[in-house]
Amino acid sequence: MTSEKSFFFAGGGTGGHIYPAIAVAQQIRKINPNAKLHFFCSTRDIDKRILAKTDFEYTPLPAVGFSARPAKIIPFCSAFLDSCRIARPILVKAEKPVVIGLGGFVAAPVCWTAHRLRIPINLINIDIVPGRANKLLARFSKRLFLQFKDTERFFAKTRAQISVVGCPLREAFTNPNPDKAIERLALDKQKNILLITGASSGSRSINDTVCSLLEKLDAFASDWQIVHLTGTNDLENVTAAYAKAKIAHKILDYCDDMPDLLAAADLLIGRSGAVSIAEYAAALLPSICIPYPHHKDKHQYLHAAKLVEAAAAIIVDDLPDPKDRAEWLEEELLPLLRDENERRQMAKGCRLLANTNAARKIAEILLQPGS
Numbered sequence: 001m002t003s004e005k006s007f008f009f010a011g012g013g014t015g016g017h018i019y020p021a022i023a024v025a026q027q028i029r030k031i032n033p034n035a036k037l038h039f040f041c042s043t044r045d046i047d048k049r050i051l052a053k054t055d056f057e058y059t060p061l062p063a064v065g066f067s068a069r070p071a072k073i074i075p076f077c078s079a080f081l082d083s084c085r086i087a088r089p090i091l092v093k094a095e096k097p098v099v100i101g102l103g104g105f106v107a108a109p110v111c112w113t114a115h116r117l118r119i120p121i122n123l124i125n126i127d128i129v130p131g132r133a134n135k136l137l138a139r140f141s142k143r144l145f146l147q148f149k150d151t152e153r154f155f156a157k158t159r160a161q162i163s164v165v166g167c168p169l170r171e172a173f174t175n176p177n178p179d180k181a182i183e184r185l186a187l188d189k190q191k192n193i194l195l196i197t198g199a200s201s202g203s204r205s206i207n208d209t210v211c212s213l214l215e216k217l218d219a220f221a222s223d224w225q226i227v228h229l230t231g232t233n234d235l236e237n238v239t240a241a242y243a244k245a246k247i248a249h250k251i252l253d254y255c256d257d258m259p260d261l262l263a264a265a266d267l268l269i270g271r272s273g274a275v276s277i278a279e280y281a282a283a284l285l286p287s288i289c290i291p292y293p294h295h296k297d298k299h300q301y302l303h304a305a306k307l308v309e310a311a312a313a314i315i316v317d318d319l320p321d322p323k324d325r326a327e328w329l330e331e332e333l334l335p336l337l338r339d340e341n342e343r344r345q346m347a348k349g350c351r352l353l354a355n356t357n358a359a360r361k362i363a364e365i366l367l368q369p370g371s
Contacts, residue, residue, distance in 0.1 A: 005035055006094035007366065010087075010110035011102025012041035013065075015200030016275045018050050020124055020359075021102050023168035025056060027363035030171075035367070036094070040087060040110045045232070046200050053256060061086055065105040066132065083109035091117055098366065100124060101141075103134045115140040122366065123160075126167045126274035128306075129297040130154050143371075145362050147274060148306070163365065166358035167278035170259065174356045176283065178264035181257060185250050187264075191225045194337070195265035195285075199273055200254070202231010205318050205325070206290055210269065211241035212326045213333070218246040220337050227265070229255055259283070267336060267343060269329070272304035277313075281353035286312065286346035288332055293318040312349030 007028060011017035018041065025037045039058035041047040051058045061083040066076050087110045091097050099114040101107035101123045111121050125134050126147040138144060138158040146152065147167040155162060182189055194217075198206045207230055217226070225248035230238040235253040242249050255261050262268070262283035270276060272289040280287045287307065291300035307313030314332050319325040336342060365371060 004095040005032075005367070006038065006097045007035060008038050008040060008091065008094070008097060008099045008110065008114075009102065010040040010099060010107040011104055012039075012047040012061075012106040013044055013104055014273075015046060015050060016126070016273045017102045017104050017106070018047060019170060019275055020126060020168040021100065022050075022054060022056070023170045023359035024100065024124070024362050024366070026171050027168075027359045028367060031363055031367055038090070038094075040106055042106050049254070050200075050256075059086065059090060061106055061109065063105045063109050080109050084113045087113045088117070091119060098122065098371070100366070101134070101137055103127075103131050105133065107137065108133045111137045111140065120371070124168065124362065125151060126278070127151070127299050128274070128302040129299045143365070145358075145365075147278065147358070150302075163361070165361045166355035167275060168359035168362055169275075169278060169282055169356055171359075172257075172259035173279065173282045176259040176263035178260060181260035181264040184257070185227060185252075185261075187227070187250065188225055188248060191248065192223055192266040192337075193264055194224055194226045195261065195268045195270070196226060196228040197268065197270040197276075198229070198231050199271045199276055200231075202229070202234055202253070203271060203290075203292075204231075204234055205322075206269065206271070207231075207234050207238050208322060209290075209326050209329055211238060212322065213330055214242065214245045214247070216330060216334065217337075221247040224337060225249065227252070227255075227261065229253070269333070272300045272307070272313075272315075274299075274303055277303045277307055277353075278355065280307065281310075281312065281350045282356050284347045284350040284354065286336070286343045286350070288314050288316055288329065288336070290316050290318050290329070306353060307349075310349040310352040312346050312353065 009021035043060045062079045063083040064079045097119050099121045101111045121141045122143045123141045124145045128148050141160045144160045144162045146164045149164045227250045232253050268287040272291045289304035304315050
């Protein structure tokens with residue numbers, strides 16, 4: 001191992017791009033405290049909110065997502081080139097730089113710049129179906145780290161070395177403290193916790209659906225309490241909806257200590273992004289997954305299906321009709337609130353998928369001589 005090596009993580013826009021990078025960076029630092037670590041992220045508020053709570057250096061880039069609409073092509077190209085111009089001098093000045101791309105619109109300009117500078121590129125791909133950026137960048141990459149073996153077929157033509165390691169999770173997932181979350185949120189230790197989350201960006205459809213069922217959930221007030229993570233844009237609306245709810249509740253726009261909170265929860269309703277399902281499994285948390293319905297490749301359905309195959313989750317479709325969506329969620333949710341044994345069996349199913357070693361494995365490979 002060499003102390004001069006510099007690692008640059010490129011990804012942002014959602015927690016799903018940033019948290020795996022943080023997980024790997026934590027392990028690199030743990031193995032080699034002298035390693036230099038830097039993040040390229042987006043200008044979105046969520047990136048700053050997450051990275052500002054770490055001691056990692058980071059540089060926001062003006063990159064935006066690609067759109068085939070004619071009016072958006074020029075702004076995309078302009079932002080791409082501006083991002084390259086910002087990243088280039090930082091990479092040039094670094095000693096023995098290595099780039100780790102997490103996919104998405106931030107990774108593309110950084111990895112392209114690294115390729116032009118002949119800097120080694122590694123990709124971490126945690127979705128079952130890789131996104132456009134990773135499919136394109138794979139041809140320039142030295143290594144690919146995948147969460148799912150199913151993903152290998154999408155990179156059949158690449159010359160990169162492929163390692164199926166799982167999803168990198170932050171170190172806190174190896175030893176969470178549920179009591180800390182309960183105390184921090186002033187929750188009742190005698191009641192079960194139903195956790196509602198739309199991931200780092202929130203989900204209005206999940207928020208609205210759960211709020212429409214509050215009168216039904218009031219019947220469980222003696223045994224259950226709700227922690228509802230609304231996302232930044234929906235906090236006020238959800239808070240108003242809970243005004244007359246009898247069931248105890250804590251409403252937050254976002255939670256920074258998800259490892260502890262997931263460990264404290266007894267049942268979850270949420271999206272099924274690649275990081276999310278890995279976190280549910282690691283926390284041994286039964287879940288009702290409501291996959292985001294508008295991705296072209298439906299990858300959140302595929303992620304949730306992994307939990308369903310292990311009998312660790314149930315899928316409820318995010319149907320266009322709010323009434324139909326609420327009826328389906330009610331049909332699945334209320335029996336689970338009553339059936340502790342079923343929840344225990346689902347928690348056992350999580351053990352089949354739980355993996356907290358991926359970040360360590362990736363860090364060890366990246367720190368090998370010649371990597």
